[in-house]
Amino acid sequence: MSTTEDERDAAHRAPAGTPDAVVDAVGAITAAFEVVEHARGMLYAFHRLTGRADAELSEAPDGVVARAGTRSADLTLSSLAEDRLEELGPEVGQLWVP
Numbered sequence: 001m002s003t004t005e006d007e008r009d010a011a012h013r014a015p016a017g018t019p020d021a022v023v024d025a026v027g028a029i030t031a032a033f034e035v036v037e038h039a040r041g042m043l044y045a046f047h048r049l050t051g052r053a054d055a056e057l058s059e060a061p062d063g064v065v066a067r068a069g070t071r072s073a074d075l076t077l078s079s080l081a082e083d084r085l086e087e088l089g090p091e092v093g094q095l096w097v098p
Helices: 020-059 077-088
Strands: 065-068 071-074
Touching: none
Parallel strands: none
Antiparallel strands: 065 071
């Protein structure tokens, strides 16, 4: 069941004489604002998840080394950060030193 303009209350009707193009533009702006609000919520969720991961990493013992046969992997936070910095290039390494 659709609602026609005549069925809307005064607070939800465009003022008399408002061109359809203006009503459509305001509707598009409202829709875009809703998308921004949704993205903001997702960003907040991402922030909470990364904060949780950071807290869990800070509780993990530093200096864990995984060994399989003759191979080993340094899984310390410093080592992992250094690996990421090397992938990003020498300019980024100058910005942060582990």
